[in-house]
Amino acid sequence: MRTETQLVEAAQAGSTEAFADLVRSYRDRLLRFLLTRCATYADAEDALQDTLINAYRYINSYDARWRFSTWLYRIAINNAAKIRSPDVMELGELRDEESDPLLQCISDSDTENLWLSARRILNDDVFAAMWLRYAEDMSVNDISRALDRSASWTKVNLLRGRRALDAGMNGGRNESEAYG
């Protein structure tokens, strides 16, 4: 079993098999993240495909000081922004529930999934910061790099996002207010 560093080196040498092994554990998580940023399931799949192709194409520019996942998410965020159609620019905008890819993938529950609330309340970047922090367990520094923001921006907006969601959970806040 090769380590991530070994797989990166092999992929940099041109091995598509090593690259496939390298990204295998990230594909489902990336697709789940891209679903929160794309208008349709097909868009999210296209964004994932483009992300992996770009990652392979530019893997020689990967800086080993970063976590590989941070670099991958940065590419994914850029690709999602390119694919997203201009008429569905803000995640907070209401969509047709039947076509909402995120809604389709959420298992039945008594309470509304908090990420659906987050998507309504928060703007794109704050939502992404919250997702990377609480769904992907990234550090503040890694989130800053993935979003190309400062660490202080990330800290402040994570705090704002939390407050907004707290207020949303407790019903004491106008949920249409966007933060960030």
Place this chain on the structure above:
Amino acid sequence: MDKLANRLREDADKIEVSVSEELDHRIAASLQGVTQEGVAGKPRERSRPSGFWWASSLTGIAAAAAVIVIINLQQAEEPPQATPTDVVAVVPVIDWQAETAALTGPLQQELENLQADIRKAEEKVKKDIGL
């Protein structure tokens, strides 16, 4: 971990997604046709031959040495001897005494004239007072 963070993590886990086989094949097929940018281990194309810097350095050193040798050779040659010159013959001899006399002559004459005038004036005064 606090309540909100727990809830966010749990709700993220409730989003059930997996890459389909069809997408997996699509990605694998796409990767086969991708050429990597800036392949690792492949040396960058150089704009000059690999021995360029050595060659240019050696050429520079050789040129500098040649210049130094030429300068030294030129200094080693005896400079043409200057023809001895008879300074006495070239430089006109000045008759300092004659020149002094020429320069002070008029003043001397003037002094003598004044002394003569004084003597005449004394004689005239003596004659007037009857001495």
